[in-house]
Amino acid sequence: MELIDLFLAFASLLFLAFWWRRSFSSSSSAASKAILPPGPPGWPFVGNLFQIILQRRHFIFAIPDLRKKYGPMFTMKMGQRTLVIVTSPDLIHEALVQKGSSFASRPPDSPIRLVFSIGKCAVNSAEYGPLWRALRRNFVSELISPLRVKQCGWIRDWALERHMGRLEAESKRAGFVDVMDTCRFTVCQILVCICFGAKISEEWIRDIDNVTKEVMLITMPHLPDFFPILTPLFGKQMRKAKQLRKVQVECLLPLINNRRAFVQKGEGPNSEMVSPVGAAYVDSLFGLDAPGRGRLGDQELVTLCTEVFVAGIDTSTSVLQWVFYELVVNQGIQEKLYGEIVERVGKEGRIGEEHVETMPYLNAIIKESLRVHSPAHFTLSHAATEETELGGYRIPADVNVEFYIEWMTEDPSLWKDPEVFRPERFLDGDGVGVDMTGTKGAVKMLPFGAGRRTCPGLSLGVLHVNLMLARMVQKFKWVPVPEYPPDPTETFAFTVVMKNPLKAAIVPRL
Numbered sequence: 001m002e003l004i005d006l007f008l009a010f011a012s013l014l015f016l017a018f019w020w021r022r023s024f025s026s027s028s029s030a031a032s033k034a035i036l037p038p039g040p041p042g043w044p045f046v047g048n049l050f051q052i053i054l055q056r057r058h059f060i061f062a063i064p065d066l067r068k069k070y071g072p073m074f075t076m077k078m079g080q081r082t083l084v085i086v087t088s089p090d091l092i093h094e095a096l097v098q099k100g101s102s103f104a105s106r107p108p109d110s111p112i113r114l115v116f117s118i119g120k121c122a123v124n125s126a127e128y129g130p131l132w133r134a135l136r137r138n139f140v141s142e143l144i145s146p147l148r149v150k151q152c153g154w155i156r157d158w159a160l161e162r163h164m165g166r167l168e169a170e171s172k173r174a175g176f177v178d179v180m181d182t183c184r185f186t187v188c189q190i191l192v193c194i195c196f197g198a199k200i201s202e203e204w205i206r207d208i209d210n211v212t213k214e215v216m217l218i219t220m221p222h223l224p225d226f227f228p229i230l231t232p233l234f235g236k237q238m239r240k241a242k243q244l245r246k247v248q249v250e251c252l253l254p255l256i257n258n259r260r261a262f263v264q265k266g267e268g269p270n271s272e273m274v275s276p277v278g279a280a281y282v283d284s285l286f287g288l289d290a291p292g293r294g295r296l297g298d299q300e301l302v303t304l305c306t307e308v309f310v311a312g313i314d315t316s317t318s319v320l321q322w323v324f325y326e327l328v329v330n331q332g333i334q335e336k337l338y339g340e341i342v343e344r345v346g347k348e349g350r351i352g353e354e355h356v357e358t359m360p361y362l363n364a365i366i367k368e369s370l371r372v373h374s375p376a377h378f379t380l381s382h383a384a385t386e387e388t389e390l391g392g393y394r395i396p397a398d399v400n401v402e403f404y405i406e407w408m409t410e411d412p413s414l415w416k417d418p419e420v421f422r423p424e425r426f427l428d429g430d431g432v433g434v435d436m437t438g439t440k441g442a443v444k445m446l447p448f449g450a451g452r453r454t455c456p457g458l459s460l461g462v463l464h465v466n467l468m469l470a471r472m473v474q475k476f477k478w479v480p481v482p483e484y485p486p487d488p489t490e491t492f493a494f495t496v497v498m499k500n501p502l503k504a505a506i507v508p509r510l
């Protein structure tokens, strides 16, 4: 520890003692006026934080037991932060849809996340208000509108052709394929091209993917998130975060600058800049007037482009990994899917984006995978815009409201044999007509959240998963590798993934 760290530590402790006395003697804070739902009793100062840490499992895996004990909505004190955990489908629907605008904000970011969000200048982190509205409107129209999705179809074709080649090469080299790893690379390649309109080297894609992974890990909740007051004590982590931010900017800024020069020259596409001016997401950001910020600077551009990778890579590839896990262990389901593909386009026919929408069994498999293996057990953290009533309690604006979307997919009163992977339930069973967006009333699964902050990438994410799955199953039969038996144990690494990444052998179908 350097001298300055020691000094800051001492100053923090003094401040902490002051804060502790003040917050526990005062009865006028918003939280103390509000009536929060009861929850597990905590320890002085740290609340429930160490009870969770001592369980040696990630917070999300502790929720089912707490839900059993404290009911559909309960409160947890995690250091300085108060978390209201909402688990019942009715309350989640009430908060996110019926009272949508009241629960549409985000809580304060941790000091480390602020380094990467540049003061919450991203769709996912911006507070509910004009900046979020402008960023989200731009995101939807410039990245995922039907017109843009159609315009970028060739990017997926190009990347998926290479993907097939990489699968074959990896299988030849190692004897199996690491599903998550190979799919990650391809999804990253697609998103980089959509974002910057450029084809870049494979090394550069890997660098972007690696730095994105590191950013996701460093911005996951750590001790300082729960004790912002102690931030000065965590100088080392802060320096590490700033260094990583520098690496991230060095990795992405050249792409932004190249694209800016191309847009300014107004040239036509070439072998590197493959999308015409106006067709890449970043083009729309150059001219965007962001409320409260004005024209966006380089740092904000890096953050907004990174958001596409952070939000779009892990989620989609985690879904793919779980789907392949199920296909490898349930060969009957895989063959039924192959049958649907052959019937629709033939053994060698090109599977287009227009085909995957009209393959009921393919879609049922994805929905069942999202139900049984949702990559997100929680939505992102929400916050009320002002003190608001929910389930008979008053929720103040200064607490995190955490929506646990996992429980509704495990609830035996909503699903028959909820633990069983059975895509057919979406064709003729308890999944028929299920609405994944929460717009039609009662909810049974919300893997993308619901309401104002619902995932804007739903259609793009599902398209990537559908298309990759269909093409990978058309070309290869996927079978287990005896040395690495598929193991469904879960772990949390930004999304819920397989603790032992799936390795599968591939057998060409033709």
Ligand code: HEM
Binding pocket: 123, 124, 125, 136, 307, 308, 311, 312, 313, 315, 316, 319, 375, 376, 378, 379, 380, 381, 447, 448, 449, 450, 452, 453, 454, 455, 456, 457, 458, 460, 461, 462, 465
């Ligand atoms: C299958 C894949 C995906 C899943 C399961 C998923 C899931 C989610 C969930 C649960 C949320 C939180 C909603 C909330 O806080 O209430 C979210 C937010 C978000 N997602 Fe996705 N997502 C996926 C793919 C994508 C893709 C491909 C993109 C973009 C390229 C994307 C962009 C975003 C953004 C920007 C937000 C923040 C929205 C806001 O705060 O207004 N997602 N997603």
